[in-house]
Amino acid sequence: MQTNLADFMRNTPDGEEADAILRKCVHCGFCTATCPTYQLLGDELDGPRGRIYLIKQMVEGAPVTRSTQLHLDRCLTCRSCESTCPSGVQYGKLIEIGRKLTEEKVPRPFGQRLMRRMLASFVPNSTLFTPAMRLGQHFRPLLPKKLRDKVPQRQRQLEWPTATHPRKMLMLAGCVQPSMMPNVNIATARVLDALGVQTVIAPEAGCCGAIRLHLGYNDEALDDVRQNIDAWWPHVEQGAEAIVMNASGCGATVKEYAHLLRNDPAYAEKAKRIVELTRDISEILPDFEEALTPLTRRRAIHTVAYHPPCTLQHGQQIRGKVEHLLNALGIDVRLPADSHLCCGSAGTYSLTQPALSYALRNQKLEKLKAQEPQIIVSANVGCIAHLQSGTSTPVVHWVELVEHMLAS
Template sequence: MQTNLADFIRNTPDGEEADAILRKCVHCGFCTATCPTYQLLGDELDGPRGRIYLIKQMVEGAPVTRSTQLHLDRCLTCRSCESTCPSGVQYGRLVEIGRKHVEAQVPRPASQRILRRFLASFVPNSALFSPAMRIGQHVRPLLPRKLRDKVPARQRQLEWPSTTHNRKMLLLAGCVQPSMLPNINIATARVFDALGIELVVAPDAGCCGAIRLHLGYHDEALDDIRRNIDAWWPYVEGGAEAIVMNASGCGATVKEYGHLLRHDPNYAEKAARISELTLDVAEILPNFEAELAALTRRRAVHTVAFHPPCTLQHGQQIRGKVEHLLNSLGIEVRLPADSHLCCGSAGTYSLTQPALSYKLRDQKLDSLYALEPQMIVSANVGCISHLQSGTSVPVAHWIQLVEHLLFG
């Protein structure tokens, strides 16, 4: 694809990156076949190829309209198109550039500005989010259904392991996971403890930056990223082996730290190192398959349906590892026919685009029900909460199933 960048973006980091990505696109349209919003809406501009054209027009100086903003807003950033693309177009990076510049040129209606500002200020701030979640869980039966869907039932918390080990890895607790679904982090720590590895949570680390980044608050997202690097760096220098991610959305973002701060002279080198150290749980535990199999005590659950989050299979390009590990522990793992498609959670998407989000959720649940599982497992807190809001079938993180196999 030939490009002719406009003056406002020519010779800028965003312009150079957008130009390189656009030039890889050959208009083949394979991406439309795996785009959830195109399948729902049937509009070329609500598929990757159409959005690429809109971004191309923008960076070449064409007028940017509210329609352009709407089509980019509807994108889930699931990156399924990247897995399909034969030319290696990095659509996820391109759409973030497009959104950032559209945001600067097209004023939003007041209602949208208020909602997005609220989400960017409230959700990543655990000092605000955690007490609000606790209150919501106490009064959950009284909440309207739409709000109740966003408030998971309170869990009886497991105990965090107290043993100290020589082998240490960092764990990102996350901004919403500790209050929404705390047992994901605790189960992760318990499994690693059983393998002789201590997981350490840096107290000053917080939101990975994804929420503000995807909402268009780019500079604030970079501040989140720098804060995490500062919080982790003493542990990195102290010999932490890895930075463990059990929320695939966070993992996909942290692995981009090196790219996002590549032009920051104070953080570029550190950010690249952080990205190198970052591993999803599914990249670590297969190395301990034999040890886990020996520790397995019982299998009250025999058959599960696995929903691989987009941020795992498309964002991080991790496929098959969870299924193989669970199979080795005696669990039959079934994948739905549309396992490559998004469930509609996509961070704050279910709040900014609720109609599309719930249609995608219901479609995904129908395909999961067809597998007749005892439970549904996934690998990202947002997907788990979103799917659970629409079903009585238990939905959990797959690491919680592993913990259950080990400890009963």
């Protein structure tokens, strides 16, 4: 695709990146076949090829309209199109540039501005989010269904392991996971503890930056990124082996830190080192398969349906590892039809685009339940909460299942 950047984009980091990405696109349209919103809406502008064309127009100086903003808003940023694209178009990076431009050029209605500002200020702030979640869980039976769907039942917490080990790995606790699903972090620590690895959480680390980044608050998102690097750096210098991610949405974002801070001389090199150390728990545990297998027993769970989050299979390009490990532990893992498609959670998407989000959730649950599983497992807090709101079948993180299988 040939481009002719407008003056305001020429010789800028975003302009150069957009130009390089756009020139890779050959209009083949393979991406439309795996785009969830195109499948639902059938509108070319609600698929990757159409959105790429809209962004091309923007960077070439065409007027940016509310319609343009709407089509970009409807994108889940699931990046399924990246897995499909034969030309290697980095659509995820391109749409963030497009969204940044629309935020600058198209004023949003007051209601949207208020909602997005509240989400960006409230959700990543655990000081506010945690007590609100606790209150919501206490009064959950009395909440309206739409609000109740966003408040998972309170978990009975496992005990955090207390043993110390020479081998240490950092873990990002996250901003919402400790209050919504604390056992995901605890289960991760307990499994690593059984394998002789101590899990360390830097309390100063907070939100990975994804929520503010995808809502268009780029400067605030970069502040989140720098805060995490500062929190982790002393542990990195002390020899932490890895930075463990058990929320694939966070992992996909942290693995972009080097790109996000590429123009920051104070943090660029540190960000590269953070990316080198960052590994999803599904990348770590297979290395321990021989040690883990004799430590577990199947118990009563033998058949699960697995929903691989988009941020794992498309964002991080990690496929097959969860299934392989669970199979090695004696679990029958069943992938649903169209397992490459998004469940509709997508961070705050279920709040900003509820109709599309719930349509995708219902489609996903239908295909998951067709596998006749005892439980559904996934790898991201948002997907788990979103899916659980639509079914009575338990939905858990797969590492919780592994922890449950540890022989006591």
